[in-house]
Amino acid sequence: MKISIIGSGYVGLVTGACLAETGNEVILVDISEGRVGEINAGKCPIYEPGLQELLQKHIGSRLKATTNAQEAIFQSEIIFICVGTPQSKDGSTDMQYVISAAKSAGIAIRGRKDAPIIILKSTTPPTKIDEVVLAIENSSGKKDGEGFYFFTNPEFLREGSAVKDFQKPDRIVVGCSEGKSSEMLARLYSPFGSKMFFCSSKSAMMVKYASNSFLAAKISFANEIGNICKKLGIDSHEVANGMALDRRINRAFLDSGCGFGGSCLPKDTASLAFEAKMLGECSSMLSAVLEVNKNQPSKVIERLKTRLGSFSGKKIAVLGLAFKPGTDDIRESPGMEVAFLLHSQGAKVFAYDPKATENAKKHAPALNYCKSAKEAIEKSEAAVIMTDWKEFAEIDTEKYVLEGKRILKLKKPNYEGICW
Ligand code: UGA
Secondary structure, three states: OEEEEEOOOHHHHHHHHHHHHOOOEEEEEOOOHHHHHHHHOOOOOOOOOOHHHHHHHHEOOOEEEEOOHHHHHHOOOEEEEOOOOOEOOOOOEOOHHHHHHHHHHHHHHOOOOOOOEEEEOOOOOHHHHHHHHHHHHHHHOOOEOOOEEEEEOOOOOOOOOHHHHHHOOOEEEEEOOOOOOOHHHHHHHHHHOOEEEEEOHHHHHHHHHHHHHHHHHHHHHHHHHHHHHHHHOOOHHHHHHHHOOOOOOOOOOOOOOOOOOOOOHHHHHHHHHHHHHHOOOOOHHHHHHHHHHHHHHHHHHHHHHHHHOOOOOOEEEEEOOOOOOOOOOOOOOHHHHHHHHHHHOOOEEEEEOOOOHHHHHHHOOOOEEOOOHHHHHHOOOEEEEOOOOHHHHHOOOOOEEEEOOOOOOOOOOOEEEOOO
């Protein structure tokens, strides 16, 4: 099938590369000439396991990138909208990129005789979906269900395992209005062999918001229990393991620690809370999820202070700046937050991350960056582990180490966990 994808961020790039791998002809559309140039040169603009290999395999043949939206979209049977939906200052979802992509798609299909499929993958509040359809209708002069077919299809891939998640999803959720044929979508996704779930276009997006908020809630719940466990001298991970023996409780996302980060769980939970507020609905659970998470990095700071006293002039290693292992993404990263807090309270921070150092340097040039965990620990009197990168499991030191994420293999009296 001929596919164009508007937006070549995490979701767009991975979707494009994986759909090229299953034999489709894919054109990635992006406004950034730099990014388009990189992709066409076979260079992956983000770190994501397996993505570089897929890009190199298909670029120039089944996969291309362009800044020319009109040309790309005009040739496509399926058009994906995969642009960002960042959070505005007031907590609402910034829809400008989605609306602009919807207009581009509409303009590009104006002169077409056939009715292409337009799929909204960007995480979009259900209340805004009608605006997207209207933007396409107004710019194309065509009606949904006649001149084009509109679907929502939220994405559930995780950073750090995005390619694997796309190729082996738990479920593929497709939203459409009643009576629309989704046969082409079923064909597109058939190589991934996953269960497809069809529902209304608004329900599909709500599945995404509710899923991310639920995952965030599981983590914040685990962290609240973990904070209580810490005071009682109980190992919260042992408690989670015991809880998970009940089949109704799944062990996933019950790892307590320094809190969740990234561009999705915090944003989507906040966005849902904002939507609830606009609807006059009380969302005390969503607010509590966010509040517990906001406070979790300060638990790391409190614990370090109890051990080290004032931070003034203290040398402290911060190990892990990416919000999770397997990525160079530092958005909403607890590691960055703790590094900032320590630095602002007078500590000399020696930071290390296997992949995210370059991104971190741009945001926090005042920190001291090291080439390895060993170097950072050697230069410091204590260390804190903020990302559960596998290589940190091997850390072996007599210095005090606080785990914000549980990863250390050795159990030593000088090692301590934030919730265990
Ligand atoms: C999340 C969802 O898991 C994906 O399904 C979704 O597609 C994606 O958001 C999105 O909306 O695009 P992601 O943000 O990549 O994926 O990362 P997660 O694996 O969900 O981890 C998020 C954060 O939670 C990380 O900081 C991680 O360290 C933390 N976490 C995770 C915990 O603190 N404890 C846990 O038990 C699990």
